[in-house]
Amino acid sequence: MEHLLDITGLTVSYYTDIGRAIALNQVDLRLKQGEKLGLVGESGSGKSTMGLAMMRMIKPPGKVEGGSVVIGGVDMLQLSDKEMLKRRLSTISYIPQGAMNSLNPVLKIKRQMIDAYRAHYPDHKLDQIMDLAHEAMRSVELPEHVLEMHPHELSGGMKQRVCIAIGILLRPQIIIADEPTSALDVVTQRQVIETLNRVQQKIGSALILIGHDMGLMAQSMDKVAVMYAGEIVEINDVQTVFTSPKHPYTQALISSLPRLQNRGEFRGIPGMAPSLYRLPSGCRFHPRCNQQQPQCQTTSPRKSVFEDEKYVTCHLYEAT
Amino acid sequence: GGHSLAKVPREQTLVLGWSITSPIGVTNPFASTGYTHQEANNLMWEGLSYFGIFNDEEIPWLADSMEYTKSDYTQLTIKLNAMAQWSDGTPVTSKDVVFTFESQKNNNKLPYHANFKQFVDKVTAVDDKTVVVDFKMPAPRFKFQVLTLKFDTGIPIVPAHVLSKVDNVNEYEGGNDMPHSGPYNLVLWDANQKIYDLNTDWWAVKAGRISMPEVKRVVMFNIGGQVGQGMDVVAQRVVNNEFDATLDMRSSVIGNILRQNSKVTTHSADKPPYGYLDWWPNSLWVNTQLEPYSDARVRRAMSLLINRELINEIIYEGAGIATIYPFPLYPGLEKFANSAAVKKLEAELQPGLYDPDKSAELMKAAGFTMNGDDLWEKDGKTVGAVINGFEGIHSDIVPVLVEMLRNGGIDADINFGTDAYQNMADGKAGLYMFGHGASLKDPYTALELFHSRYSAALGTTAGSNRFSRYSNPEYDKLLDEMAPLGGDDPRFQELAAQALGIYWRDQIDIPVIQWLHRIPYNQTYWTNWPTIANPSLGMNGAFWAHTGMLVVSTLKSAK
Amino acid sequence: MFVIKRLLFVLLVVWSASTITFFIPRISDINPIRERFAELARLGGFSAGELEKIVESYSKAFGLDKPLMQQYFDYIGGVMTLDFGVSLNKFPKTVLMLIAESLPWTIGLILVTTILSFVIGNLVGALAAWPLSPKWVRGVSTSFILFQGVPPVLLAILLIFFVAFKLNILPIAGAYSIGTVPDFTFEFLLDVARHQILPGIALIFGSLGTWVLSMRGMGITIQGEDYVIFAEHKGLSSYTIFKDYYLRNALLPQVTALALALGNVITSAIVVETIFGLPGLGFVLITAIRSNDFLVIYGIVLFITIAVAVLMALVELLYPLLDPRVRQGQE
Amino acid sequence: MINYFKRNISLTIGLGLLIFLILFTLHGLLTVEFKQAYPLAVRPKQPPSLKYLFGTDFFGRDLYTAMVVGVWQTAIIGLLAGAAGTIIGIVLGFISAYFSGLVDVVIKFICQILTPIPAFLIQVVIASSIDKRDVTIITMAVVVFLLSWMAPTLVIRSQVLSMRERQFVAVAKLSGMNSLEIIFKEIFPNLLPFIAAAFVAQVFQAVFASFYLAVIGLGPLREPLLGNTIWAAQSQSAFFNGWWWWPVGPSVAMILILGSLALINMGLDEMANPRIRNKE
Amino acid sequence: MSTATLELKNVSKLYRVGKKEVHALNPISFDLLGDPARIITVAGESGSGKTTLASIMLGLLEPTTGQVLYEGKDVSTLSGSQYRDFRKNVQAVFQDPFAVFNPFYQVDHLLEVPIRKFNPGLSKAARRKAMEEALEAVGLQPSEILGRYPHQLSGGQRQRINVARAIVIKPKILVADEPVSMVDASLRANILEALVSLRENHKVNILYITHDLTTAYHVSDSIIVLYRGSVMEAGDITKVVESPQHPYTQLLINSIPWPDLERKWDNQQYANPDIQEISGEGCKFYSRCPNRKPECQQTPNLVPLFPKHLASCRLHPPKADLDAHLTNNL
Ligand SMILES: Nc1ncnc2c1ncn2[C@@H]1O[C@H](COP(=O)(O)OP(=O)(O)OP(=O)(O)O)[C@@H](O)[C@H]1O
Numbered sequence A: 001m002e003h004l005l006d007i008t009g010l011t012v013s014y015y016t017d018i019g020r021a022i023a024l025n026q027v028d029l030r031l032k033q034g035e036k037l038g039l040v041g042e043s044g045s046g047k048s049t050m051g052l053a054m055m056r057m058i059k060p061p062g063k064v065e066g067g068s069v070v071i072g073g074v075d076m077l078q079l080s081d082k083e084m085l086k087r088r089l090s091t092i093s094y095i096p097q098g099a100m101n102s103l104n105p106v107l108k109i110k111r112q113m114i115d116a117y118r119a120h121y122p123d124h125k126l127d128q129i130m131d132l133a134h135e136a137m138r139s140v141e142l143p144e145h146v147l148e149m150h151p152h153e154l155s156g157g158m159k160q161r162v163c164i165a166i167g168i169l170l171r172p173q174i175i176i177a178d179e180p181t182s183a184l185d186v187v188t189q190r191q192v193i194e195t196l197n198r199v200q201q202k203i204g205s206a207l208i209l210i211g212h213d214m215g216l217m218a219q220s221m222d223k224v225a226v227m228y229a230g231e232i233v234e235i236n237d238v239q240t241v242f243t244s245p246k247h248p249y250t251q252a253l254i255s256s257l258p259r260l261q262n263r264g265e266f267r268g269i270p271g272m273a274p275s276l277y278r279l280p281s282g283c284r285f286h287p288r289c290n291q292q293q294p295q296c297q298t299t300s301p302r303k304s305v306f307e308d309e310k311y312v313t314c315h316l317y318e319a320t
Numbered sequence B: 001g002g003h004s005l006a007k008v009p010r011e012q013t014l015v016l017g018w019s020i021t022s023p024i025g026v027t028n029p030f031a032s033t034g035y036t037h038q039e040a041n042n043l044m045w046e047g048l049s050y051f052g053i054f055n056d057e058e059i060p061w062l063a064d065s066m067e068y069t070k071s072d073y074t075q076l077t078i079k080l081n082a083m084a085q086w087s088d089g090t091p092v093t094s095k096d097v098v099f100t101f102e103s104q105k106n107n108n109k110l111p112y113h114a115n116f117k118q119f120v121d122k123v124t125a126v127d128d129k130t131v132v133v134d135f136k137m138p139a140p141r142f143k144f145q146v147l148t149l150k151f152d153t154g155i156p157i158v159p160a161h162v163l164s165k166v167d168n169v170n171e172y173e174g175g176n177d178m179p180h181s182g183p184y185n186l187v188l189w190d191a192n193q194k195i196y197d198l199n200t201d202w203w204a205v206k207a208g209r210i211s212m213p214e215v216k217r218v219v220m221f222n223i224g225g226q227v228g229q230g231m232d233v234v235a236q237r238v239v240n241n242e243f244d245a246t247l248d249m250r251s252s253v254i255g256n257i258l259r260q261n262s263k264v265t266t267h268s269a270d271k272p273p274y275g276y277l278d279w280w281p282n283s284l285w286v287n288t289q290l291e292p293y294s295d296a297r298v299r300r301a302m303s304l305l306i307n308r309e310l311i312n313e314i315i316y317e318g319a320g321i322a323t324i325y326p327f328p329l330y331p332g333l334e335k336f337a338n339s340a341a342v343k344k345l346e347a348e349l350q351p352g353l354y355d356p357d358k359s360a361e362l363m364k365a366a367g368f369t370m371n372g373d374d375l376w377e378k379d380g381k382t383v384g385a386v387i388n389g390f391e392g393i394h395s396d397i398v399p400v401l402v403e404m405l406r407n408g409g410i411d412a413d414i415n416f417g418t419d420a421y422q423n424m425a426d427g428k429a430g431l432y433m434f435g436h437g438a439s440l441k442d443p444y445t446a447l448e449l450f451h452s453r454y455s456a457a458l459g460t461t462a463g464s465n466r467f468s469r470y471s472n473p474e475y476d477k478l479l480d481e482m483a484p485l486g487g488d489d490p491r492f493q494e495l496a497a498q499a500l501g502i503y504w505r506d507q508i509d510i511p512v513i514q515w516l517h518r519i520p521y522n523q524t525y526w527t528n529w530p531t532i533a534n535p536s537l538g539m540n541g542a543f544w545a546h547t548g549m550l551v552v553s554t555l556k557s558a559k
Numbered sequence C: 001m002f003v004i005k006r007l008l009f010v011l012l013v014v015w016s017a018s019t020i021t022f023f024i025p026r027i028s029d030i031n032p033i034r035e036r037f038a039e040l041a042r043l044g045g046f047s048a049g050e051l052e053k054i055v056e057s058y059s060k061a062f063g064l065d066k067p068l069m070q071q072y073f074d075y076i077g078g079v080m081t082l083d084f085g086v087s088l089n090k091f092p093k094t095v096l097m098l099i100a101e102s103l104p105w106t107i108g109l110i111l112v113t114t115i116l117s118f119v120i121g122n123l124v125g126a127l128a129a130w131p132l133s134p135k136w137v138r139g140v141s142t143s144f145i146l147f148q149g150v151p152p153v154l155l156a157i158l159l160i161f162f163v164a165f166k167l168n169i170l171p172i173a174g175a176y177s178i179g180t181v182p183d184f185t186f187e188f189l190l191d192v193a194r195h196q197i198l199p200g201i202a203l204i205f206g207s208l209g210t211w212v213l214s215m216r217g218m219g220i221t222i223q224g225e226d227y228v229i230f231a232e233h234k235g236l237s238s239y240t241i242f243k244d245y246y247l248r249n250a251l252l253p254q255v256t257a258l259a260l261a262l263g264n265v266i267t268s269a270i271v272v273e274t275i276f277g278l279p280g281l282g283f284v285l286i287t288a289i290r291s292n293d294f295l296v297i298y299g300i301v302l303f304i305t306i307a308v309a310v311l312m313a314l315v316e317l318l319y320p321l322l323d324p325r326v327r328q329g330q331e
Numbered sequence D: 001m002i003n004y005f006k007r008n009i010s011l012t013i014g015l016g017l018l019i020f021l022i023l024f025t026l027h028g029l030l031t032v033e034f035k036q037a038y039p040l041a042v043r044p045k046q047p048p049s050l051k052y053l054f055g056t057d058f059f060g061r062d063l064y065t066a067m068v069v070g071v072w073q074t075a076i077i078g079l080l081a082g083a084a085g086t087i088i089g090i091v092l093g094f095i096s097a098y099f100s101g102l103v104d105v106v107i108k109f110i111c112q113i114l115t116p117i118p119a120f121l122i123q124v125v126i127a128s129s130i131d132k133r134d135v136t137i138i139t140m141a142v143v144v145f146l147l148s149w150m151a152p153t154l155v156i157r158s159q160v161l162s163m164r165e166r167q168f169v170a171v172a173k174l175s176g177m178n179s180l181e182i183i184f185k186e187i188f189p190n191l192l193p194f195i196a197a198a199f200v201a202q203v204f205q206a207v208f209a210s211f212y213l214a215v216i217g218l219g220p221l222r223e224p225l226l227g228n229t230i231w232a233a234q235s236q237s238a239f240f241n242g243w244w245w246w247p248v249g250p251s252v253a254m255i256l257i258l259g260s261l262a263l264i265n266m267g268l269d270e271m272a273n274p275r276i277r278n279k280e
Numbered sequence E: 001m002s003t004a005t006l007e008l009k010n011v012s013k014l015y016r017v018g019k020k021e022v023h024a025l026n027p028i029s030f031d032l033l034g035d036p037a038r039i040i041t042v043a044g045e046s047g048s049g050k051t052t053l054a055s056i057m058l059g060l061l062e063p064t065t066g067q068v069l070y071e072g073k074d075v076s077t078l079s080g081s082q083y084r085d086f087r088k089n090v091q092a093v094f095q096d097p098f099a100v101f102n103p104f105y106q107v108d109h110l111l112e113v114p115i116r117k118f119n120p121g122l123s124k125a126a127r128r129k130a131m132e133e134a135l136e137a138v139g140l141q142p143s144e145i146l147g148r149y150p151h152q153l154s155g156g157q158r159q160r161i162n163v164a165r166a167i168v169i170k171p172k173i174l175v176a177d178e179p180v181s182m183v184d185a186s187l188r189a190n191i192l193e194a195l196v197s198l199r200e201n202h203k204v205n206i207l208y209i210t211h212d213l214t215t216a217y218h219v220s221d222s223i224i225v226l227y228r229g230s231v232m233e234a235g236d237i238t239k240v241v242e243s244p245q246h247p248y249t250q251l252l253i254n255s256i257p258w259p260d261l262e263r264k265w266d267n268q269q270y271a272n273p274d275i276q277e278i279s280g281e282g283c284k285f286y287s288r289c290p291n292r293k294p295e296c297q298q299t300p301n302l303v304p305l306f307p308k309h310l311a312s313c314r315l316h317p318p319k320a321d322l323d324a325h326l327t328n329n330l
């Protein structure tokens, strides 16, 4: 088993009054142990949905319609509810978007850690648990007395790191961090990302960093997956994405980025992201694409896979 | 807390249901705001004599005899029973009687103070067991009205050796252990119940007045609420044999009790009207000083709107208790009502007539016109006829009266508020539904309620039950002449008929119903309740009346 | 400092309540003593003139002849020391004695039912908003909300008629079985408890809906909170999440309402205690209302006000223990 | 819109019930003879039948008519007291929150001080101190509302306070709106669900308070208010005597009125709760 | 086109929460002069007083000390017509693209109210036209936008309507408080473009408030760096970004996650942002400063180091011959 994570054909829809929104369409993703993947894309492109689907935490009106999420040979989507409960945090852990409010305001940090631990190892002694909690705190560079504090006594960055500490408490094989820094200022942002990197290295797990800040991806990720309207349009190593992006959307995205060199230049992507309820035919990006081909309007492109599980979904490239 | 009472089996216990409202611990008859004989204190306190209404005879008690010793009713001699004694062993003597009488005369907070002050000149103890009362004026009714216990009137004798040592008798509670002469000792009193145990050393048994009571324990259980309210719950408890007797009930309720428990009986067994006549006929009292009721035509017009037959039919399930008299038709009074003079007046004045047309004529004559709402109006004002009353006992009749008046154009409404009594007592309101607790043997006391000596000005308090504030010198003259005469005196009968004539003619108030006591008697544990078939000592069956002690003492175990 | 502030607040509440009860009746011309004696006169043989004299002498005894302001200050002074004066109806009993006599019954009933309805109502409300609850919970919660509209009188009558009278499984009414001598044996306490069940149910249903309704709203808000979702990510069992992350947080604002609810339940207690013949505070109150025993009415109003104000202050003092967020803002 | 009602079932059922009650009453008011709601109008103690839909009571009222009139009168008390309490609450709440400073301190303080005083008991004290001849449905409403405006005041106040901090208020200010315009055009519409909920709660309280006042004999007793009818049935031991229809009819009406309000309240709760609304 | 001036004189703000005092803004003075129109960035971490400064400038918040002068007059004492003029000419674009909308109204409300208020004479059609033009100017299709409710639009759309509002009013001075922090990268460019064109085409002076130095560098002419309510460094944007003088600014610039593989975060040991401030005398950054010296315990002044470049740091001696006035260095 070469890959730690193997997602194939993952499809998720939300059923609402307006209709069915396919928030995740036939998504494939493979990850090796210790790999760091950045998951980027516009708001609403399905990044969080992807993370949640891996956790099996899609709630009504959402529904996982198909596909598999295999971690270490076990398909998460086939497990019983009870077994899945055990896997959360221990096999795969998700540090949610908006960690500011992710800690219960009336419980001490310690208690929230103990709860998480006890849910998986009900018979362990408190001493043992506390040792682990201390270790987790150390690895996110927080003093131990933070354990005795309540969330409101912590700053935003500290809260975010507490969430990370909880997320790694059971040394999961995969950590998903959903926009852990979008509400933080640059200094704190950097601190959090570096903490995440360090911790990931220490426990050797794979890391999926969800976000739309390409800067953060450039700073710390190995690979980048670009999502557009519920699909992964391109996965590539970070180098390629920034220097020679393949997909026209990725290209537009990269060229819209502000850098030191191109001061005063703005190149937004023209047009609007499509509504998931009214997707364009063919390639979902074609209405905004500057390299449109005739078949783009009618047929959905298929994957062109490069080496090492990297691929692009675009008619410009030959399908494999 | 901390009581350790002997267990008494249910078969030897009498359970009575009553709304107990008096303050816990008040057993002293002289305690001025809290004492009532009704809540089983009648089992502790005895009178000189009792009156058995259904046998129409006096029952000598603490006194062996009580006689007017001057033919003009100005002197009364009382001879006490030689065995009579307080529960602490002290004999009941003239000293106690004199103390009781003197207290009533001198202490204005005692209920019979007015009577004593009006009539009594002096009270003398001739010897240990003989007392002579000298009156200021002829007092032919004093012995019966004041000194004889019956229904809710009369005074009990209190122990001088206890009360004379108390600083302020009006504020002295008495408590459970106060020496008394009656057959039962109060052994427990909390918010839920009062428990009385038999005093096996009761003087009356030794004196041969009565045999030893079979009821070993009396539990008066607090059913809560205002008298007459929430009776459905009480009824269910009677059906379940929890209560042996309770306060009286509406006819529909008692009918349903009898249907559901064959052991329960009533004064008239299982036949309507299920009760006996109380001394408390209810009138619609009218404030005769208040516009527009000061006009006799308006009062009469209102009376003409009352359909007494319909009242009998709707509210009392056919029991013919609607009345035209301000007194109950007990034997002596029934004789008076049936006398030729009264019959003639009745035919002439038609006091019970229901005639809306005639009523309308009178209203027009009184200057009223019918307005757009079909209500009589004068000077832009309708007849603001709010009937004040007590929800517990009047919630059945008053709404019906209101509607009868409204149908005839009188702008009537109901007030069962807490100020109902006060409104009437102060002369603020025009109409008040209430009883005449007065005559039992002859009509004097009832008719005397309308004497102008009680005609207080509006805004001042009318004396008890004198809400009419009626004033008529012609009427007063008749009453003054009647006062010194005995009830059997033919002159008295003649004058009484004339006075009743004025009552009807002027429609001083509007008599509506005789009051019935429909008391359920449960025979599961106790028999020998006083009923038509078994009058016992002739007393009424209300255990809460002064004569209730006789009811309890004569019960027989069902086993 | 905070404690002193709260204490001052309680005093202010009591002061305004006593001012209201002092002045409102004085706006109208009702003289409670006269009212009371006039009523007594019904039974006895008082004559008009005498009655006025008695009223005068008692008014003096109660200090009603003093200047209004003097009376007012005496009254306030009395209230602050829990001296509500004497009952006119049950003279020479003091109002406080009457309250003390009835309090055990009321505390038993009101406290237990309020707490029960708080617990049940909030639990059901929370469950109703909890997405994992079975469907029928929503039905139950809705019916509880609808139950608010059932007049406690009707409920009491139905319970008595069917449960106690027809089925005969519980006593019909009363505080304990007739003829029982109160003591502290287990048997007696059991008897008392059996007598409290039906009135308890009648009371609980009256207030259940309010809790369900507010808790449901609260629950809906909390259930979407990020920390509840994160708790799920942590792999906690739904039971733990429900208990520690959802219910506990949603319950916090409800606690503040508890003290107020205790004050309001007395209203339904009046009816329920009357129908069941329980000699509690509500029963004393309605007796006082019916017999114009004004000082008792005011005394009970004030007593309840004080109790509620003190409870509210207590809740506020204790609240920081439950909710650490408040702790900080205080000092 | 229709979709919204489909989702907000409580609101839909509540409104449905309310509309049914309104139609029932309106239809009734147009067809019944009012006199039949008062004693001596029809044969007493009749069980429900085609002739007497809801039966007749001990006094000879037609209970169907009594119900129509009773629902109407109960509604009037509820609406009057509810409206008055809510309006006072809105006005004071707005004044307090928007202008802050001393006014706010005073209003808030008064509300907080009055809150622990059991309103019903004060209502009893007042009702027993006024002349009974003046006790009408209107005075009843006044008595009820006198001490029930504090809750809406506090609710509105806190809502306005939080609303005031919302950015759209700052934007409105920047757009040149003055304080009054901001209050009425920006803040007020957003408080509608809260106001409606406060109103519903007020009505609820008013209906119950009028019922309890009837129980202690302080209401306009002749009128067939639902509470009066229920209490009259209880006074005549209707259940024990087998006249079950007498208390049951008005009780059901009361349950329907209050139940529909509770459901609407529940629905409005959902409406006011952004978490639910945002899912639209 | 006439110019408008907004002048801050020793403005400071102190919040009192219970017994706690928060010096959200320490005394600061500068003016926004009309011509030529510029974009000035106010940057700083969360809680540094950026929004406080904006609110004071907009007249939404009373300063604790000092005055805000509009055309030389204190804004708190403006007369009716002057006040309206101030309102029209000093406008804002706010951070949260949802909160600025009143959920009760359609999005038109946001645009229509200022038009009606500031151009009372316009007909309905003219108003509609103004709205449409503004929407088109920010790249939105009016037919897709007008008549809809805020929750029916995406964050990017809402944020652009927000900018359109500023275009519709055509103020002289625009305070943009984090106008792009909530939108994703591709939209960010669009919005910033709109802001820049406001300056270019309408001569609007813009105060751009952000903690995102990447975008600041791209759009603005000069910058003020705030830290805990005090100005740490100010001046020409390229100077400050390219050679930051104050340790705090250095830290900030170093922490920018440039989307650039060439420019990775260095390994410099940064000070822990968790350390809470000790209020009182001294440099606000003292506790976190890697180069702190004893003399830093005395509050430093904002002094010129180079032309168009000020800093308040005791490590740098002032250049006495340069103008120390903040405005002149922006
Ligand atoms: N509970 C839901 N009900 C209906 N639609 C939903 C729900 N949750 C998400 N969606 C839709 O699914 C799509 C993907 O949402 P998702 O939250 O995964 O996006 P995202 O990429 O994480 O966006 P963001 O950057 O804003 O967090 C969106 O269009 C969203 O509207």
Ligand SMILES: Nc1ncnc2c1ncn2[C@@H]1O[C@H](COP(=O)(O)OP(=O)(O)OP(=O)(O)O)[C@@H](O)[C@H]1O
Binding pocket: E015, E016, E017, E022, E023, E024, E044, E045, E046, E047, E048, E049, E050, E051, E052, E053, E211
């Ligand atoms: N209304 C207020 N009451 C009390 N303190 C406040 C208030 N508003 C802001 N503060 C405090 O003032 C300081 C500055 O706040 P401000 O909102 O101006 O910061 P900011 O730079 O805009 O931060 P952010 O980047 O988080 O928006 C902070 O410490 C904040 O907690």
Ligand SMILES: [Mg+2]
Binding pocket: A047, A048, A049, A097, A178
């Ligand atoms: Mg997301």
Ligand SMILES: [Mg+2]
Binding pocket: E050, E051, E052
């Ligand atoms: Mg800010």
